[in-house]
Amino acid sequence: MTTTDVTQVASYREVTDRNGRVYRVGESDIDIMGRKRKWMVILPWVGMMGISSAEYAFASAEDTLHEAHHWSSGSIYWMMTVWVFCQAAVAFPAGRLRENGKLPARWAMMLGAAGTLMGYLSLAYAPHVAIAFFGFGMFSGMGAGMVYATCVNMVGKWYPERKGGKTGFVNGGFAYGSVPFVFIFTGFMDGSNFRWVLVAVGVFLAGVVAVAGFYFRDPPKNWWPPSVDPLNPPEDPRARRALEKNPPADKQYSPLEAWKTGRVALLWFCLACTSGVNIFGIAFQVDIGEDAGFAGGIVATAMSLKAIVNGTGRGVIGWLSDLYGRKLCLLYVCAILGLAQFGIIWSAEMKNLTLFLIFSAISGFGGGAIFPMFAALTADYFGENNNATNYGMVYSSKLVSGLGAGMGSVVVGAWGYNGAFTLAGCISIFAGFMALFLSPPGRNNKRRITPNPQPLGEEMT
Template identity: 80%
Template sequence: MTTTDLPTSAPYRELVDKNGRVYRVGESDIDIMGRKRKWMVILPWVGMMGISSAEYAFASAEDTLHQAHNWSSTSIYWMLTTWVFFQAAVAFPAGKLRESGKLPARWAMMLGAAGTFIGYLSLAYAPHVMLAVIGFGMFSGMGAGMVYATCVNMVGKWYPERKGGKTGFVNGGFAYGSVPFVFLFHGYMDGSNYQWVLVSAGLFLAGVVAYAGFFFKDPPKNWWPAEVDPLNPPADPRAARSLQKNPPAVKQMTPKEAWKTGRVAVMWVCLAFTSGVNIFGISFQVDIGESAGFAAGIVATAMSLKAIVNGTGRGVIGWLSDRYGRKQCLLFVCIVLGASQFGIIWSAEAKNLPLFLIFSAISGFGGGAIFPMFAAMTADYFGENHNASNYGMVYSSKLVSGLGAGMGSVAVTAWGLNGAFTLAGSLSFAAFFIALFLKAPGRDYKGRLVKPNPQPISREAE
């Protein structure tokens, strides 16, 4: 693949809809970056796969890290909590830097690749657990946060008319890209080979992230695909159905404006609960499986199945949300995620392996599907121009939900695995009731709508 530098800008017009939102039309994806916009789905998907193993396969490496370094299980779980904390913490500041132009998408991906390698190098050679917390928890976490935020927001900008399925597909790479490493870390890596396995994995994944990010390019602000009429129902039935169920934001809102609507806070709490349950499941799926007497290979299979369904479920729910609406699908996912936690308890107590695998897969689907819903919903509610910062505010809820690993170990110690999984299921049901209050700002309060502009603006690019 090569990058084509275009010597001149293509002409464009700016159209204004009845709510005052501006659409920049006329430039094709080829005009802007020299290739089809589908590459801004494929490459972010590859980049997301490059960072996925740090979270989803980490639990599979716990036993080896414990034996090799003599680190306690509690320290290792808090290491993952630190990783999640910094992954979420970097989202908003990185988004602000991206939107200001100080941090181009390509450089955000390069920094993410460097953080990925530092993380695996720390797990392999850190002489003390605190150095591993800094190297893996902080640097790898921040690197993954930059990659995650850049990839998710990139696809939303290039597909503003049909972002659900595309966002879900890209988001899915964050889960099933870890599948080979679940087996590698759990079934092959041991105290005799862990260093070269970890370093080799780090080099490979950092290279994947860097290569994918090298070709990243943002569209201009307010860009809209020329083949889709933003002021009239599009001819493409897929785009028409998606815009009907998930209409574009009434305006491009800054983070301050988005926060004042009150929707960011509601989304923040809802995502904190559901993503906390997801992280808890990733951390303790192995433990509850082993407590039921299932073989280590079977537990690894359950984790892999969970990761696969977690990833594919993100794409499926994104596609469904284009057809049936983002909020409706979010409510469904909350119920599925909550019910599956009780299913895991039941199947483990009954020592029923088929049911355990089924409920693990269902839990993986629910835990993964929440993320593309909030990513797409943020752009639907507040627009694409400031989506990196706006979604950074929402995604920062993982600062709290990251405690699903560390605090999960505390809950397991206090109440046992059944009690901890019961709490997780209850939090998912609570998120369902919180999500009922979500409504697109400006569409339910007539006083907030901007008066229509009967004379759309049109001009040529200079």
Template identity: 75%
Template sequence: MTTTDLPTSVPYRELTDKNGRVYRVGETDVDILGRKRKWMVILPWVAMMAISSAEYAFASAEETLAAAHSWNHLHVFWLLGVWVFFQAAVAFPAGKLRESGKLPARTAMMLGALGTLLGYLSLAYTPHVIVAYLGFGMFSGMGAGFVYATCVNMVGKWYPERKGGKTGFVNGGFAYGSVPFVFIFKNQMDTTNFRWILILVGLFLTAVVIVAGYFFKDPPKNWWPHNVDPLNPPDDPRARRSLKKNPPSVRQYTPKEAWKTGRVAIMWFCLLCSSSVNIFGIAFQVKLGDGAGFAGGIVATAMALKAVVNGTGRGVIGWLSDLYGRKQCLVTVFFILGISQYALLASANAGNLPLFLLFSSISGFGGGAVFPMMAAMTADYFGENNNASNYGMVYSSKLVSGLAGSGLGALVYGAWGANGAFILAGSIAVFAGFVSMVLTQPGRDKNGKKIEPNPNPISREAM
């Protein structure tokens, strides 16, 4: 039995709505945690910032790493793809272990910290590119996967009535936490100092993950905030509007049940498209800016802006989705991501630096905003109890997108040049926007009305 399953000394009730969904109410966040639940937003946010540099700042270190280790540039791009592959590969098995109680949140975070450290050490001291593929690509990628899966899914459990903005905020840390390292790797690191810079960065980020993860704790299964009635409209206008626009799942779906609805496959495909385009931009925007003749410091600034807006945009779109609906926001960001690829290419071809910086930021927003929407929609559609596994299935699209966006992107860029590659990337994102329009919540019609009614609500006392 894990600490999260241990009964508290505070009485609670289990309410069952007319669809059979159970809500555990009565215990406050302080009763369970010993502190306000906002700490289960702040600490995951800090941990997500710590793992973000491995993906979002990696392209800024590409030239130095290639020169220092005498690597082919394709090796470096494929290295990022391998990292993304293993980061996504961990999501589903980690979710299953977490939900079974075999992998407590704290343990998952310690594994993530170890992977982070091994990744930076391997980049600093690798005798051969194969060691980098193992140390950075596999171990660091898996470590980031443990942290990512734990942080994102925990927030939805602690804020089941208002998960969009909170999930988006935490998810945003995965992007803008890389900002200082973009400048360090691009402008300060060279072949004479890269080892000690990588070691210091690795030690610092590892310590951040350890400290944040030490305080992680899940709520009990089916937990619901004591001050929000799950069977009636809440008094809080923010929660009331969010639940109206994004009603909770009609029941708790297992991964097998979620897959059978058909929604997981659609979400998987859409995330594959957007993630491939996002990773392609991370890997090749620096190259595009260099080809346009922009100075290295300007290119680093563009990447930093991309990361900042990518991260802050996740929080903003999460907040907006609470107000206007998750699906509506998801479709919108797909189109933003696609159109921004065309605009970014056009600004580079024109040598227009202000527009390049602007569309770099917009591209970052579109690329980042998809992830919290998918995470929150997974909980909205299939419930919170199996969310780590269910979102793990959706998020596993990055198994392919990392290799497609970085590795295959390098081949397309080499064969078709920047014009063909960025036009293709934009078209893929726009296509995903059209596909996402067919998504509807299981158990509800397209207007949100329930179509799987069960008996009347039941209330039973428990201790």
């Protein structure tokens, strides 16, 4: 990759569509940052892989942490809940600082890398579980939140004309980047070597995040690729179909304007429900598999399969949403995620390993596919200029859904695995019902009707 921080001076002009939305056209990606915009898909994807193991592989390390530190299983699950809580909590303030220019993308990624390293050091050397709650739960969670928000919003800004597939691809790195570490934590790490394994993993992943983030660069406000005419149907059939199925926002909404439309609250609720089900599955799929009598290595394979399908599902559903529309795809995903929970119960009761692996994969697909849908819908509804802040409001729903791990342990203790997974399935299906009420704001009210200069009657006289 060749790059330079000295951008070329290029002329641009601003055009306005029939709704009053402004587009800045004329500057190419190379003019702005000295390299093609595809790097703003590849690098965020790499950055997302660097933070994925903290959430998706953490449950696989639970037994070793319990043995080595004598931490209770409940404490470890609540530590994951704190991590998810802090990851979501930082999304809105970090997005606000990003949009105000006070936190450049490069520095957000560096802070994320520092948090990642601190989290793994805490798991390795914390003398008390409370220290791990701060080091891993808080600092690693906040660092991951900065990386996540920066990467997801970066790709949407560089691909405003067909963001679905690109957003899904980047989002997928947050899942399948954890696959090697699931096997490391379950098959290699034990009470005798856990410290150096955790430190090595932390140093490696922090370096991945820092190197990827060093090359991040935001486009100017209202930027639109010069190869796509924002006022007329594009010649590229992929871009034309994506814009037909998912029209751009009628204007660039500020966070307050976006909130007043009511769509943010509905998106928030639907994401809270579905991501809670996803987090619950991540935390307890290993346990229900072991309870069914499957060997530890097999359960790790199921968890890895879930992570792989979770990640690839994000890219696939993003691509499909460009073809068929994001709302329709979201409805299908909510149903798939909900029904998969019942399939996991059924296969565990039957002790059928093949079905368990199949439904684990389906659950992984549904649990991953929800995230790029909400990220892309937020940009579709409210525009790209304030997307880091607007999506930060929507993504803050993980403040609640993070309870899928901690409260999940309470529900499992009270109702057993069958009751807990049944509740999770019903919650996801209910979220799909609520998503039926989603619609883009302002578009119906912005229709322009040109009055007839000669009203009917005068034409006939």
